[in-house]
Amino acid sequence: MALIVxxxxxxxxxDVERIKKVAERIKAFRDEGNQLVVVVSARSGVTNELIARxxxxxxNPPERELDQLLSIGEQETIALxxxxxxxxxxxxxxxxxxxxGIVTDMAHTKARIHSIDAEAMIKDINAGNVIIVAGxxxxxxxxxxxxxxxxxxxxxxxxxxxxxxxxVCQIYTDVDGVYTADPRIVKxxxxxxxxxxxxxxxxxxxxxxxxxxxxxxxxxxxxxxxEVRSSFNHNPGTIVKQEVASMEKVVVRGVAIDKNQAKIxxxxxxxxxxxxxxxxxxxxxxxxxxxxxxxNAGRDGVANLTFTAPANESAKAAKALEPILAELGGKIATHxxxxxxxxxxxxxxxxxxxxxxxxxxxAECGVNIDLISTSExxxxxxxxxxxADEAARAVHTAFGLDKA
Ligand code: ASP
Ligand code: MG
Numbered sequence: 043m044a045l046i047v048x049x050x051x052x053x054x055x056x057d058v059e060r061i062k063k064v065a066e067r068i069k070a071f072r073d074e075g076n077q078l079v080v081v082v083s084a085r086s087g088v089t090n091e092l093i094a095r096x097x098x099x100x101x102n103p104p105e106r107e108l109d110q111l112l113s114i115g116e117q118e119t120i121a122l123x124x125x126x127x128x129x130x131x132x133x134x135x136x137x138x139x140x141x142x143g144i145v146t147d148m149a150h151t152k153a154r155i156h157s158i159d160a161e162a163m164i165k166d167i168n169a170g171n172v173i174i175v176a177g178x179x180x181x182x183x184x185x186x187x188x189x190x191x192x193x194x195x196x197x198x199x200x201x202x203x204x205x206x207x208x209x210v211c212q213i214y215t216d217v218d219g220v221y222t223a224d225p226r227i228v229k230x231x232x233x234x235x236x237x238x239x240x241x242x243x244x245x246x247x248x249x250x251x252x253x254x255x256x257x258x259x260x261x262x263x264x265x266x267x268x269e270v271r272s273s274f275n276h277n278p279g280t281i282v283k284q285e286v287a288s289m290e291k292v293v294v295r296g297v298a299i300d301k302n303q304a305k306i307x308x309x310x311x312x313x314x315x316x317x318x319x320x321x322x323x324x325x326x327x328x329x330x331x332x333x334x335x336x337x338n339a340g341r342d343g344v345a346n347l348t349f350t351a352p353a354n355e356s357a358k359a360a361k362a363l364e365p366i367l368a369e370l371g372g373k374i375a376t377h378x379x380x381x382x383x384x385x386x387x388x389x390x391x392x393x394x395x396x397x398x399x400x401x402x403x404x405a406e407c408g409v410n411i412d413l414i415s416t417s418e419x420x421x422x423x424x425x426x427x428x429x430a431d432e433a434a435r436a437v438h439t440a441f442g443l444d445k446a
Contacts, residue, residue, distance in 0.1 A: 043075045044209040045167075049177065049199035052086030053216040054273035055119045058126075064214075064273060065126035068172060072132060079163060079173045079206065081199040082123055084115025089178075089192070105150035109179075109189045112151075113139070116176035116195070124174045134172040137163065139179035139187070144198065146180035146188045153180055153188035155197065155260075158205040175202065193254030200257050204264040211266055213253065214273035219280030220245070220252055222443040223297045227431050230444035234295060235278075238285035241295045241386050244420045248384035249300030258282065285388045293389035293396060294441040299434045301427050303333075303380040304356035305412060308347045308363070311372040313340030320366050321347060328362035330355050333382070334415045334424055344372070348413060350424055353378045380412070381430035384422040385437060391418055403440035409433045 048068070055061050068080055092111050096103045120136035127134035143159030163173050177195025182188050190197050196213060203211035220242065223231040237245075239262035246255050252270055261268055261282065271279025311317050318337070325332055335349045351359055356376045363374060390396050400421055404411060409432075413424040425433055438444060 043077065045077045045079075045206065046071060047079045047081065047199055047203040047206070047208040047211045049081040049195055049211075049213045050083065050123075050273055051195065051213075051215045052083040052088070054214050055082050055084075055123065056086045058122065060273075061119070061122050061126050062129075064123060065130055065132070067273065068123075068127060068134075069130055069132050072172060077167050079167065079175060079202055079208070080123065081175045081177045081195055081202065082116060082119040083177050083195040084119055088115040088118070106186060109150045109187050112189050113176070113179040113187045116178055120174045120176045124172075127172055127174075132172055133170060134174055135166050136174045136176070138176050139198070140181035140185075142173075142175045142202070144180035144201070146182055146190070148182050148184070148188075150186075150188055152191040153182065155180060155190070155201050158201060160202070160206050163202075164206065191254070191256060193257070196254045196257035197260055200261045200264075200266050200268060203268065204261075204266045211268040212279075213268055213270045215252065215270060216272065216274065217252060217270075218272045218275070218277055219270050220282075221250075221296070223434055223438050224250060224299070227299070228297070228435050228438045230435075230438065232443065232445040233277075234280050236281045236283065236289065237295055238289060238388055239282060240285065240419055241388060242282050244384070244386040244417070245296050245298050248298035248382065248386065248420070248422065250296070250298040289388055291389065292387060293393045294385045294387040294443065295389075296386050297434050297438050297441070297443065298384045298386065299381055299430050300384075301381040301430050302353045303350050303382050303424065303427075304353040304359075305348060305350055305377045305380045305424060306356060306359055307375045307377075308367070309373045309375060310344045311347055311367075312370045313343050313345040317345075317370055318347065320370065321363065324362045324366050325351075325359060328358055330359050330362065332359075334413045334422060336413050336415075350380065350382065350413065353380070379427040380424050381427045382422050382424055383430060383433055383437065384420055385441065386420045388419050390421075397421055399440055400437060403436045404433055407432055407436045 124134040124136040146153035177198040219233045221231045225231040267283040332349045
């Protein structure tokens with residue numbers, strides 16, 4: 043007998059038929075003698091629809107009211123899931139975030155979980171019930187409903203698994219797990235059996251997102267091992283946990299590409315203290331997330347500064363930088379057809395020659411590398427967008443990731 047936390051995402055509970063399927067799956071685990079706490083998301087599309095309605099009545103809705111509204115998507119699915127279980131003879135009790143004792147800070151729409159008082163849940167579990175908890179919501183110390191940021195049902199599940207010391211935490215979604223590359227692009231991509239929290243976070247920030255990153259960070263902090271798997275089949279998924287020694291044998295765990303990138307160059311900026319600070323302050327004020335930053339050595343009192351940003355933000359970036367360029371001199375050149383290709387793996391910490399293998403694979407398919415950045419477990423290159431898919435396939439092969 044195990045204490046299991048399961049989380050079903052929006053597509054897994056997308057309509058009443060899917061909810062009935064989820065109920066069957068829950069019943070099968072319970073019939074094996076397990077105890078279950080099940081976290082559900084809103085039906086897919088519902089949260090977006092609610093946001094659109096809020097904006098239709100008020101361009102900038104108060105966040106407290108937004109949370110009152112957004113939390114109803116999950117309230118629908120907890121009640122329907124509990125009912126579906128009753129329909130097949132399984133005693134189930136639905137809980138809102140507040141009823142589950144999930145207390146957050148005051149930050150509406152992006153609240154952080156402070157504590158979970160699981161006493162009521164545990165009493166109901168021990169009485170033989172399956173507990174169905176609304177994901178993505180909690181309550182603050184004023185008694186107001188808060189939400190945990192988009193995709194926050196993952197966080198609810200991981201936090202509950204940590205709080206009740208569950209034996210197993212399963213995150214059910216519409217993909218089979220984490221892959222060595224996007225299988226739509228790299229036909230030979232494989233499902234990864236085990237991955238570390240850090241690798242998962244780096245892959246997500248490089249363009250292959252399976253889960254809310256905050257949830258993975260939370261799991262890492264509290265050491266909650268979880269499995270990402272599909273609710274549409276019975277295949278084992280990917281186990282996500284702290285790195286273990288054997289994991290280092292694999293040098294590169296996965297390849298990610300992000301094709302929606304722009305390269306922005308600032309040419310001939312005054313080379314003096316405060317220049318970069320002004321540039322990136324202006325971008326931050328405009329809420330633009332920049333990534334790779336490269337500055338060349340200054341010459342004759344001027345220097346060039348290059349960075350990448352999401353392609354759909356390059357016009358906004360140029361606008362935000364107008365006053366800075368007027369002040370510091372210099373010109374801007376934006377190129378929207380860029381992609382980032384990243385390789386990620388904890389094994390890089392202890393292996394040499396990883397960069398050489400990457401650059402050789404790119405050279406062999408005629409890809410020019412524009413920018414390079416590295417972290418302890420990741421190397422990213424900015425390359426021409428049109429070549430990104432081909433490059434991903436070549437790099438995947440070069441690191442021995444192709445399926446047998
Ligand atoms: N329903 C929320 C969202 O769409 C939370 C979640 O699905 O995890 O962001
Ligand atoms: Mg979701």
